[in-house]
């Protein structure tokens with residue numbers, strides 16, 4: 063599969079805070095937080111239209127093996143040539159990294175020294191049964207040098223830097239998981255060795271409603287995208303993997 067570029071940079075400052083103190087604290091304690099209405103309905107509608115234009119005019123590809131995930135993705139790295147509607151959302155996502163950096167350590171200290179990669183993922187789940195099986199975005203355990211060999215270890219470098227996953231959904235405001243599927247299931251409290259979610263004490267399902275932002279610990283939180291049902295809706299999401307060192311091993 064494709065290895066994304068590894069360049070990253072210090073995060074841009076945030077103009078206005080996206081995260082409240084209680085939300086920062088929840089991300090710190092649970093490793094997961096959901097922020098409803100992080101973006102206005104209009105900005106999401108415009109960004110969705112721009113994303114669909116890109117989907118129709120550029121090439122999106124499958125990452126990984128189709129038994130693991132069936133979405134198609136493209137990586138956006140040059141934001142100066144990205145449609146304005148998407149650009150403003152991407153800027154805001156990048157600024158989350160600086161909010162985490164400047165948070166008081168009593169509110170947030172799960173990860174430190176955040177950087178933002180120059181690329182982010184635009185993913186489209188188009189059609190019935192499309193899903194992404196349970197995984198961690200930074201598979202720390204699955205990519206130890208002694209276990210995987212040097213080549214795989216070097217190839218997985220970009221994934222090992224991932225600290226906090228930031229997702230913004232570009233869907234309609236009334237996405238309904240029962241009707242359309244496509245929920246993000248997070249297996250909170252699952253054991254480190256659990257790759258399917260059976261040990262999760264508090265599984266939660268996030269509806270990929272337009273304007274919702276989700277943040278979680280890329281190393282810890284096991285999650286999956288539940289299979290799409292047959293409504294014909296496309297499920298579209300932007301994902302930025304904010305780099306950061308875990309506090310414990312820093």
Ligand SMILES: O=C(O)CCC(=O)C(=O)O
Nearest residue numbers: 194199229246287299301
């Ligand atoms: O779109 C989502 O809700 C999650 C996607 C995901 O897990 C990923 O792309 O790594």
Ligand SMILES: [Fe+2]
Nearest residue numbers: 197198199285
């Ligand atoms: Fe993921």
